[in-house]
Amino acid sequence: MPTLDLVLMIAAMVAILVPTAAMLVWFERRLLGFFQQRYGPNRVGYFGILQSLADLIKILFKHDWIPPFADRPVFVLAPLIGALAVLMSFAVVPMSPNLMVSDSNIGLLFFLAMTSMAVYSVVLAGWASNNKYALLGGMRAAAQTISYEVFMGVSLLGVVILSGSFKLSDIVLAQQNMWYVIPQFLGFVIFMIAGIAESHRLPFDLPEAETELTAGFHTEYSGIKFALFFLGEYLGMMLISMMITTVFLGGWLGPWLPPIVWFLLKTLSLICFFVLLRAALPRPRFDQLLELGWKWILPLALLNLVATAFVKLWGDF
Amino acid sequence: MNSLGLFYVSASIALLASFCVITQKNAVHALLYLIVSLLALALCFYLLGAPFAAALQIIVYAGAIMVLFVFAVMMFNINQQDIERESQWLSWQSWLGPSLLVTVLLVEVLFILQSQPAWTSTESQVTLIDAKAVGSLLFGPYLLAVEIASFLLLAGLVGGYHLAKALPHKPVNKEVNQP
Numbered sequence: 001m002p003t004l005d006l007v008l009m010i011a012a013m014v015a016i017l018v019p020t021a022a023m024l025v026w027f028e029r030r031l032l033g034f035f036q037q038r039y040g041p042n043r044v045g046y047f048g049i050l051q052s053l054a055d056l057i058k059i060l061f062k063h064d065w066i067p068p069f070a071d072r073p074v075f076v077l078a079p080l081i082g083a084l085a086v087l088m089s090f091a092v093v094p095m096s097p098n099l100m101v102s103d104s105n106i107g108l109l110f111f112l113a114m115t116s117m118a119v120y121s122v123v124l125a126g127w128a129s130n131n132k133y134a135l136l137g138g139m140r141a142a143a144q145t146i147s148y149e150v151f152m153g154v155s156l157l158g159v160v161i162l163s164g165s166f167k168l169s170d171i172v173l174a175q176q177n178m179w180y181v182i183p184q185f186l187g188f189v190i191f192m193i194a195g196i197a198e199s200h201r202l203p204f205d206l207p208e209a210e211t212e213l214t215a216g217f218h219t220e221y222s223g224i225k226f227a228l229f230f231l232g233e234y235l236g237m238m239l240i241s242m243m244i245t246t247v248f249l250g251g252w253l254g255p256w257l258p259p260i261v262w263f264l265l266k267t268l269s270l271i272c273f274f275v276l277l278r279a280a281l282p283r284p285r286f287d288q289l290l291e292l293g294w295k296w297i298l299p300l301a302l303l304n305l306v307a308t309a310f311v312k313l314w315g316d317f
Numbered sequence: 318m319n320s321l322g323l324f325y326v327s328a329s330i331a332l333l334a335s336f337c338v339i340t341q342k343n344a345v346h347a348l349l350y351l352i353v354s355l356l357a358l359a360l361c362f363y364l365l366g367a368p369f370a371a372a373l374q375i376i377v378y379a380g381a382i383m384v385l386f387v388f389a390v391m392m393f394n395i396n397q398q399d400i401e402r403e404s405q406w407l408s409w410q411s412w413l414g415p416s417l418l419v420t421v422l423l424v425e426v427l428f429i430l431q432s433q434p435a436w437t438s439t440e441s442q443v444t445l446i447d448a449k450a451v452g453s454l455l456f457g458p459y460l461l462a463v464e465i466a467s468f469l470l471l472a473g474l475v476g477g478y479h480l481a482k483a484l485p486h487k488p489v490n491k492e493v494n495q496p
Contacts (some may be wrong), residue, residue, distance in 0.1 A: 044454070074345065105447070109372035116380025120352070123384065127345060127391045135391065142388040146381060166448060 003204070009101055013090060013131035022052040023233040028234075030273050064223035067129065074128035079221065079228035082121025088236040089114040090141035093242045094169045096252045107168040108160065111243060112153055115198055119145040121232065122200070122217045129220040137216025140286055144204065146196055147293045152194035154301040158187040158308040159247050172251035179250040186250045190297055195244065197289070199236030202278040204289060227280040241270035324364045331357035342403040344390045348383065355379040367449040 026041060026048060042048040042308070066075055080203025092107035094100040104110055119141060126138015160166060162183065163174035171180075181188045197204040218229050245251060245266040252259030284292070334354035341347035355378050363371035393399075455463050 030428070071343075071345070074349070077349075104368075106368045106372045109369070109376065113372055113375035113380060116376055116384070119384055121378070123387055123391070124349075127387070138391065142384055142391075146384055149381065180368075192323070 013101060014087065017090060017235065021231055022056060024050045024234045025161050031272065031275045035223060040162060059223060059227045068119060068221050069130045069219060070110055071128040074124050075317050078121050078125035078128055079225045081231035082112055083228045085114045085118040086232050087240055088315060090237050091166055094172060094251060095263050099260060103167065105167045108156060108166045116149055126217040131220050133213045134217050136221045137213050141217060143290060147290055148194040148197035151190050151297045151301045152198060154185040154305055155194065157246065157305050158184045161308050161312050168246055171247055172253060175250040179248065181248040184248065186300060190301050192244060192296065195240035199233060199240055201274060203281040203283045237274055238270060241267045244270055298309040307317035320364050324361060327357045327360040342400045344395055348387050352379050352383050366444050367446045369451050420478060
């Protein structure tokens with residue numbers, strides 16, 4: 001029965017993805033420690049590998065408090081939307097030729113749609129907390145995400161023009177001769193910047209910038225709900241790395257090793273790069289972030305789109 | 318048959334959510350129901366064989382326009398007083414007129430559906446409309462409509478630019494400041 005297979009597949013994906021995201025927290029802290037010439041968490045288990053488990057146990061036993069001044073239903077809903085929207089996107093990621101939940105013919109659009117849904121988590125958390133820091137964080141998140149969503153879509157269109165499909169497995173297979181990172185280098189850079197901004201990773205973590213907004217949109221959150229936000233952020237980082245791998249770095253393609261190993265290797269190196277960015281770059285001011293987006297990246301993305309379309313049509317003649 | 322059942326489920330969710338949009342007293346809650354309604358509509362589009370329209374419905378309507386709505390309403394600082402005032406406005410007298418008009422429309426729709434039974438037989442064979450078909454229709458027979466819509470958007474953009482423009486510095490009236 002295909003439906004049962006599908007359910008099992010989805011369950012397996014969730015069962016693998018969520019602990020991986022938790023491990024990623026430890027991995028990031030260790031790697032940050034390495035970049036900053038300190039140890040990082042190294043006490044629980046070998047090399048501190050069980051640190052995330054310890055953190056999880058701690059966070060589960062924390063008092064799950066909802067402030068009396070908060071809007072209760074929306075306050076509870078907000079972290080769920082974030083984690084769910086990101087988890088849904090994993091459904092269309094092709095990890096290897098036959099390891100994917102859905103090979104939808106609108107896969108790329110589905111990813112964009114789910115990314116745009118994820119913003120509600122932050123915006124609604126900021127609003128429902130009824131706290132000025134949280135509201136400011138939510139406002140920033142809304143402005144930042146809407147701005148960067150535009151370039152994200154436009155930067156992917158170059159790849160869609162070249163491969164002629166929204167289907168992610170088609171896009172991977174179209175890269176057999178050359179990865180799209182070479183003809184679409186501008187699109188690659190723009191998509192990466194937009195991806196960092198979309199997942200609120202440092203240096204673009206302005207919605208939760210702790211020096212100015214205490215903790216931004218999740219100021220009032222504690223316990224398991226806070227953990228869901230955290231989970232959503234790390235899942236988002238994994239998702240963006242996987243999408244860059246799929247769309248620009250040839251996905252599962254590569255010699256000698258099995259496809260899934262190539263896919264995971266490429267994803268892991270991108271994650272390491274994101275951690276390095278966190279260690280290396282300072283946070284811009286909010287107006288600088290939006291100015292960069294609208295005045296520089298948007299024209300560049302449009303230029304890339306027009307140039308790609310021109311080249312494609314020129315080749316067809 | 319399976320997709321028909323799914324269609325009816327998502328269509329009824331859309332109806333229910335739309336009903337909640339107009340009965341909710343808190344504006345943000347109403348907006349949330351509107352988002353649910355739009356998502357359910359996107360599912361309807363998908364099931365009717367228009368995956369591209371469904372994806373755009375989520376990306377553009379639910380993902381961008383509604384975020385801006387929530388963004389704006391967030392600033393209003395809605396409190397208990399506003400909710401009470403809202404509930405006073407939602408009296409049964411104000412429902413009467415719209416309900417009557419809508420009932421007339423509903424009867425009309427039922428009549429049309431009744432008189433054209435050919436539609437019901439074709440719904441099992443859904444034709445898939447992909448992005449290419451949408452694109453060639455938009456830039457073929459409907460080019461004029463696309464251009465007019467883009468004019469409209471440009472006008473909105475110019476208006477927004479004008480409103481957000483920094484006001485020119487007026488020279489301060491020196492004579493008032495002089496002793």
